[in-house]
Amino acid sequence: MGGPQRRGGPGLSHRPYPLPSRRARSGRPRAVSRTRATARGGSRERGIMLDIRLIRDNADAVRDACRRKRIDADVDKILELDQTLREQKTAFDAKRGEQNKRSKEIGKLPPEERAAAAADVKALAEEIKELDNAVKDTETALRPLLMQVPNLPSDDVPDGADDSENVELRAWGTPKTFDFEPKDHVELGTSLDILDIERATRIAGSRTYFLKNEGALLELAVLRFALDHMIAKGFSPMLVPHLVRTEAMEGTAYLPGGEEQAYRTVKDESWLIGTAEVPLTSYRMDEILGEDELPMKTVGLSQCYRREAGTYGKDTRGLYRIHQFQKVEQVIVCRADDEESLRWHHEILANSEQVMQALGLAYRIVNVCSGDLGRPQVQKFDIETWMPGRDAYGETHSASRFHDFQARRLNIRYRGEDKKPRFCHTLNNTVVASPRVLIPLLECYQQKDGSVVVPEVLRPYMGGQELIEPKA
RNA sequence: GGAGAGAUGGCGGAGUGGACGAACGCGCCGGAUUGCUAAUCCGGUGUACCCGGUUACGGGUACCGAGGGUUCGAAUCCCUCUCUCUCCGCCA
Incomplete structure (x- = not known):
């Protein structure tokens, strides 16, 4: 399980999430049904x-x-x-x-x-x-x-207006220091000839990039490493649709509200996903699952597309905030049980921490405050990783718990022991997102001569390569 | 891009104006039978909302892709939309 400081996070204590009374109805067991949402007449x-x-x-x-x-x-x-x-x-x-x-x-x-x-x-x-x-x-x-109406935040969620009031729960590792003048990832990437932002901008606009040579391989390596880590944890690997229907966007609660943030196709009513969470969580939309199918643990790899509207002038340098990236995402659909759901929340957080620890990157966990929480989340823990170039921790992961908020919108239910259909609970967390993770990776592993050491766990995915050296 | 077919309960599949929440089959659940399994027989088996009762429950309404229309009455007739599938063409 976790690293040195796994203890000390928010405990398993929780306020029982108030549940409405509900009428019992006998039903068939184990049936995997597919029920359509209808628009009125008292149906969902x-x-x-x-x-x-x-x-x-x-x-x-x-x-x-x-x-x-x-x-x-x-x-x-x-x-x-x-x-x-x-x-x-x-x-x-x-x-x-x-x-x-x-x-x-x-x-x-x-x-x-x-x-x-x-x-x-x-x-x-x-x-x-x-x-x-x-x-x-x-x-x-x-x-x-x-x-x-927003979802109810957990009692564990600190009060606050914005991300400045997020509360650090714990930190792992020590922020990297250097006995030489360190470069940031853009300088490093350019001198190593593994990154080209200038030309990308010319042909693809702002917030775009080319990853070249070992840069391309490094991204694939870290993604595959993350994927393998999750597979070992019992998650099913999935490659998912990147274009989805409005139902999936609405069901996962990116819509309405996120229209400005998502790319939309012109000729069809499709949306480019901003995360594999969308297709993964929607996977069993309109179905009633058997309890024996839960928890459903999936890990997806996808490109992610984000318009980043309204962020002009913010994080303009380098690979931090870009329009397209790849992400390995873990998603859990589980029974409607607060305690179980909370337990998974800590587990998916731990899963990602293990990845960062294996990569040897210093990070901290923050408990996202109420004002910085989205409408659908009950609680969110971010992992922020130390980035020398920013001289600060930067967000690399986001672990969310939704109670039945998404499942209700997606109409994903299961039959419990009493045979009654119930909405599932859903959760998700980043496992690794690249190229953002390349920022701390390059910056922390740089050496005085401008070369970058390949973290040990990634070497098997890099054909054994240990060092990325500046081109002559 | 061209041509066509279709959308009904967990699945398959009937149903062209009232007795249809929906035949029949399969599946599933309970029971009977059986040395065990299989087979057989009997019964049950959708979802949501509203009302009533502390609960097992009872009553009502809605739902046959979605929305609208005709009618006292619509799964069935009319209009619009969406989705799915098949064939041909093109293409990774």
Whole structure:
């Protein structure tokens, strides 16, 4: 398990996540069903993130979540509309029941009596139409409000407005120091002829790069090393679609809200993924899994595409913030159990720490504060790795726990022992993202003569090469 | 890019206006039978929401790709959209 300082993180203590009451229904066991989301009539709707009953029963907790996450959501209005909606539905159901009954009676009447009876029911039909419209109007008003409701942050999440208030939990290794003037990764990459940003910019625009020679191989090496590490941990390796439908983007909660951040194809309604989390988490969308299929542990490798809109002038140098990169991502879909979910959260964090420790890179773990958390996360731990060129820790990993937020949107359920379908829990974490990880790798492993030592664990993936030397 | 076919329950597959939440088969669950397994027989078996009851539960509504329309009444008729598949062409 973990490295020297695995202890001392946030404990396994947690506040039981409030769950709404739910009606029991007997069901078939073990069936792997595929159920379509339908738009109305009381069935599930994509885009709703929290169970309305949870909001109903825990309004104060939701208000508190909004306050802590700095997200506006009109809880009072939601409660009011929810109340209205239920009254309208009850009225509609009753009238409809009456209509169904009378329509059936008409069917049994002799043909010549039908017209008169039908005329009678026609008035009822019009009344029902109005009730139906009222229900729809309320639903239409309610939906966008529900979309605003954030997931409830764990009690472990520190209060704070932005990333400056994230809390360091622990650190591993010592930030590298040099007895010579160190170069940053751009200088190193250029002199080693393994990186070309200048020409990339000319042909591909800002925030792009070419990895060349050992640079290309080094990236493949670190990715494959990370992948192998996760396979050894029992995760199934997956190569995933990079173009996905809107459902997958919405289901994983990148949409709505992230439209500016994602690339979209012009001729088709497809999105380029910003992470393999999207296809991996969506993999069993609209299915009911058997409990014996859980936890589902997958590790994906993909290119990741990000527009980085609104970051102009920020992190412009080098490989830190770029439009395209490769990432090995671990995703877990597990049973709806807070404690189990939390345990996996610590495990996926540990998995990535092991990778960084094997690479010999100093890092720290931060507990991301409430204001820096996204709408869907219950809690997030970032790994920040020491980058000499920045003279600071820089984010390289992000481990998130979602409770059933994504599963609810993706409609991924499982049958527990009681045979009732339940939404799963989902989690994910970076295993390694490159070329960002090349920044600390190159910068920390540089030598006075400008060469860079290949970390031992990567050498098998580099044909045994131990050193990357400046070209003559 | 051209041509065509289709979308029904866990799966296969019926169903062209009322008795259809949906035949039949398979699967699954419970029971019977059986030395064990297999086979056979009987029964059960979708999801969501609302209402009622502390619970096993009961009542109602919705859902046959999605949205809209016609009708007293729609899986069935009409319109729009989406998706899937097959063949041909092109292509890594």
